[in-house]
Amino acid sequence: MLDDHSTDAIVSWSESGKSFIVWNESEFCRNVLPRFYLFVEMSSFARHIRKWGFKKIGSEPWEFSSEYFVRGHPEIEPPPEAFEYQKPSKEVSDARWERIKEQAAALRKRLAKEAKRQARKEAALGHKEETS
Numbered sequence: 001m002l003d004d005h006s007t008d009a010i011v012s013w014s015e016s017g018k019s020f021i022v023w024n025e026s027e028f029c030r031n032v033l034p035r036f037y038l039f040v041e042m043s044s045f046a047r048h049i050r051k052w053g054f055k056k057i058g059s060e061p062w063e064f065s066s067e068y069f070v071r072g073h074p075e076i077e078p079p080p081e082a083f084e085y086q087k088p089s090k091e092v093s094d095a096r097w098e099r100i101k102e103q104a105a106a107l108r109k110r111l112a113k114e115a116k117r118q119a120r121k122e123a124a125l126g127h128k129e130e131t132s
Contacts, residue, residue, distance in 0.1 A: 002071070007032055014063065017071030022062035053078060 002013050002020055010027045013020055022028045025042050033040045037048070042062065054064040068078040 001032060001036055013071045014058070014065075018069075019057055019063050019065035020069075021058075025062060028062075 001007065001011065010024045010032055011020060011022045022042070029040050029042055029045075033045060037045065039045065039048070046056065046062070046064075049064060049066075052066065053068060054066045057063050057065045066078075068076050070076055
């Protein structure tokens with residue numbers, strides 16, 4: 001992708017060769033990403049390459065760098081642990097779990113309220129049929 005000079009106006013190596021820059025986000029998503037990835041949204045691409053150790057850098061809107069990604073040095077390879085799944089910290093996991101429990105409690109409360117409203121409605125309809 002970066003060695004294809006026909007896309008340099010869209011995406012290219014930085015001057016230093018230690019990062020790459022997406023110059024034209026819409027063209028990148030429309031014409032470049034579909035050739036290499038299943039997704040065509042910049043946010044998905046950015047999230048995906050972060051898993052490979054890339055970091056957003058610089059003042060450019062979409063400039064990414066990784067110590068294992070250098071122009072002219074394809075022999076540089078990250079250690080296997082660079083690609084291992086990183087479990088979220090216990091604090092993050094606990095916070096997410098608390099939010100899920102709060103959301104579940106709110107949903108249960110809403111469902112109970114809706115069930116009571118529905119029961120009242122059905123009772124009122126039943127009462128109307130009896131008097132008719």
